Amino acid sequence: MFLKSRTIKFFLIYYAALLIWLGTTAMHIPDGYLSPLTCLIMFLIVLPFWVIGIRKIRETMNARSVPLIALLSAFSFVIMMFNFPVPGGTTAHAIGATIAAIILGPEAATIVVSIALIIQAFFFGDGGITALGANSFNMAVTVPYISYAIYRAFSKNQPLTSPRRLVGAAIGGWTGVTVAAFFAGVEFGIQPLLFKSANGTPLYAPYPLSISIPAMVIPHAILASVAEGLLAALVVAYLQRSNIAVLQAAEKPAVLSEVGIWQKLRVPLIILIALIVATPLGLLAPGTAWGEWGTEQLASQGLSFIPSGLEKLSGLWGAPLAGYNLRALGNASLGYLLSAVLGIVVVTIVVWLFTMLITAGGKTRERKNS
Amino acid sequence: MENTSSLKRSSKRSDILEHTLHGITETLEQALFAEEISARAGLFQSLDARVKVISILALLIGVALSHSLFVLLAIYFLTLLFAWTSAIPAGFLIKRVWLALPFFTGLIVLPALFITPGPAFLHLPLGLIITQTGLTSAAFLLLRVSTSVSLTLLLILTTPWNTVLSALGVLRVPDVFILILGMTYRYIYLLLHTANDMFLSRKSRMVGRLNTSENQKMLAAVSATLLDKSLSLSSEVYLAMQSRGYRGTIVTLKSFRMQSKDWLWLFVFLGITTLSIVLGR
Numbered sequence: 224m225f226l227k228s229r230t231i232k233f234f235l236i237y238y239a240a241l242l243i244w245l246g247t248t249a250m251h252i253p254d255g256y257l258s259p260l261t262c263l264i265m266f267l268i269v270l271p272f273w274v275i276g277i278r279k280i281r282e283t284m285n286a287r288s289v290p291l292i293a294l295l296s297a298f299s300f301v302i303m304m305f306n307f308p309v310p311g312g313t314t315a316h317a318i319g320a321t322i323a324a325i326i327l328g329p330e331a332a333t334i335v336v337s338i339a340l341i342i343q344a345f346f347f348g349d350g351g352i353t354a355l356g357a358n359s360f361n362m363a364v365t366v367p368y369i370s371y372a373i374y375r376a377f378s379k380n381q382p383l384t385s386p387r388r389l390v391g392a393a394i395g396g397w398t399g400v401t402v403a404a405f406f407a408g409v410e411f412g413i414q415p416l417l418f419k420s421a422n423g424t425p426l427y428a429p430y431p432l433s434i435s436i437p438a439m440v441i442p443h444a445i446l447a448s449v450a451e452g453l454l455a456a457l458v459v460a461y462l463q464r465s466n467i468a469v470l471q472a473a474e475k476p477a478v479l480s481e482v483g484i485w486q487k488l489r490v491p492l493i494i495l496i497a498l499i500v501a502t503p504l505g506l507l508a509p510g511t512a513w514g515e516w517g518t519e520q521l522a523s524q525g526l527s528f529i530p531s532g533l534e535k536l537s538g539l540w541g542a543p544l545a546g547y548n549l550r551a552l553g554n555a556s557l558g559y560l561l562s563a564v565l566g567i568v569v570v571t572i573v574v575w576l577f578t579m580l581i582t583a584g585g586k587t588r589e590r591k592n593s
Numbered sequence: 594m595e596n597t598s599s600l601k602r603s604s605k606r607s608d609i610l611e612h613t614l615h616g617i618t619e620t621l622e623q624a625l626f627a628e629e630i631s632a633r634a635g636l637f638q639s640l641d642a643r644v645k646v647i648s649i650l651a652l653l654i655g656v657a658l659s660h661s662l663f664v665l666l667a668i669y670f671l672t673l674l675f676a677w678t679s680a681i682p683a684g685f686l687i688k689r690v691w692l693a694l695p696f697f698t699g700l701i702v703l704p705a706l707f708i709t710p711g712p713a714f715l716h717l718p719l720g721l722i723i724t725q726t727g728l729t730s731a732a733f734l735l736l737r738v739s740t741s742v743s744l745t746l747l748l749i750l751t752t753p754w755n756t757v758l759s760a761l762g763v764l765r766v767p768d769v770f771i772l773i774l775g776m777t778y779r780y781i782y783l784l785l786h787t788a789n790d791m792f793l794s795r796k797s798r799m800v801g802r803l804n805t806s807e808n809q810k811m812l813a814a815v816s817a818t819l820l821d822k823s824l825s826l827s828s829e830v831y832l833a834m835q836s837r838g839y840r841g842t843i844v845t846l847k848s849f850r851m852q853s854k855d856w857l858w859l860f861v862f863l864g865i866t867t868l869s870i871v872l873g874r
Contacts, residue, residue: 293776294824294826297783297823302816304788306613345745348745434708454816458816
């Protein structure tokens with residue numbers, strides 16, 4: 224519409240987004256950004272993870288679990304307050320979900336981080352109460368499961384003092400928070416598509432996916448994800464040096480789960496795939512990118528997309544790239560920037576799936592990773 | 594790479610300790626402030642905690658559902674009115690919300706003024722156009738966030754945390770969960786104090802400045818020590834619980850009694866919520 228302001232608007236967004244995330248806590252979505260329907264769906268998505276977590280805690284820790292979970296939740300809360308220096312001259316807040324997952328396993332870590340989030344929301348007004356489902360999904364489910372899968376893939380059959388564990392913790396923490404930021408971006412981005420007033424005014428978070436995803440993913444990939452990964456790796460290094468017993472104790476539930484990490488991750492994975500396939504997102508994601516060119520295109524796409532989940536998945540990733548090719552933007556560097564973001568997201572997900580495959584197929588050695 | 598950047602920014606780096614210390618102190622202060630307010634005499638303080646939790650949750654949902662700026666504004670002013678009748682210092686809610694809001698939500702929403710497609714509202718230099726839809730959308734987000742935060746603060750400030758916890762039991766939150774929440778809350782303070790002590794003792798022994806990697810190592814050491822302390826403390830707490838007869842079942846003291854005043858206000862708040870949902874359609 225207004226070509227001249229187009230470049231300006233992108234600078235505005237990136238500048239604002241970077242500013243905001245420089246000083247703030249990772250990704251606590253406040254009340255008011257997400258529609259009630261989104262909040263409800265996010266609660267429903269998180270619910271099975273809470274059930275799995277509580278069941279797991281009961282199985283493995285029984286009566287002892289109450290003080291253990293309480294103390295570790297308090298630990299997670301305190302960790303979220305630390306200003307962790309990241310390379311490049313600023314600080315960011317880690318979530319501590321990676322450490323919790325390494326020590327307790329992802330199921331229990333979900334409960335630990337969720338409790339820290341609930342206390343932040345209910346007693347300190349940090350992060351929304353209605354957005355608790357979304358925040359728990361992003362920070363208490365996504366981060367622990369992803370970071371743990373990667374950490375396990377790297378540390379499998381490795382001695383407790385192996386440096387590979389540090390690499391696993393670092394990559395795991397970074398990937399976990401980056402993917403969580405991506406999900407937060409998706410949650411923000413579907414708001415203007417689904418919830419507008421009659422004249423098209425967005426009622427909640429106003430930015431479409433094409434803006435909200437890079438605005439969440441880029442600053443996190445540079446700051447909060449780095450903080451999470453570095454902190455996790457340094458804590459593991461510290462434990463290796465001076466308190467190996469904690470890591471040793473952490474191996475026990477992990478050894479148990481080694482038998483069926485695929486079974487363990489199957490449920491979340493199915494939910495994740497269902498999330499991508501079943502929500503209107505799959506249809507609406509190409510909608511934003513192509514909407515500027517024509518609606519009949521969208522309609523035909525929408526129809527052809529429904530049958531196969533795989534095609535939809537590729538459409539989901541491909542569409543924003545197609546929408547923001549260099550021509551459309553008229554600015555090469557911005558195009559590169561956006562492609563880079565998409566690259567990060569795609570690589571992240573590929574790495575995640577890859578590590579999960581490695582961990583699942585027990586025979587495969589991790590050498591493939593290097 | 595890390596070394597050069599840390600040399601350049603060393604002056605900024607030295608504040609990390611103080612920054613974290615400051616954050617911890619602020620959290621502790623905030624809890625003290627809430628405790629002080631909740632002990633005062635006022636409308637919200639006199640209500641049953643269950644009524645407050647249910648009402649605030651209902652109003653939060655009302656705020657989330659509203660499609661009308663007018664309704665949002667009305668709920669916001671009602672919240673301020675309730676705060677005023679609940680002995681919350683005049684202007685505290687306004688300051689707390691509107692001093693922080695422009696830096697967070699304000700910055701986030703700023704570009705939306707220009708890029709939301711719609712009829713032009715105002716032409717600015719550099720070819721920037723504020724659209725009507727962008728303006729309304731920004732107003733929605735700002736009002737929704739500020740009202741929600743104010744409502745949450747109203748609950749936090751007027752209700753001691755242990756009564757909020759017991760009240761959560763009414764919402765069918767399992768007892769184990771409430772017990773864990775309560776213990777977590779209690780031990781957050783212990784761990785915050787512990788972290789505070791560790792940072793202070795480190796700071797008191799420091800002459801020069803730490804570079805990035807030293808800072809990172811220091812923070813990691815504090816985190817790992819805290820983790821270790823939490824783990825060993827949890828087994829001590831467990832033993833203490835066991836020696837007092839804990840066998841995995843939880844007994845909570847619930848001494849709530851609804852009075853006619855509580856019922857009245859419950860209906861008032863639910864009425865406001867229903868009205869706002871109906872009017873805000």
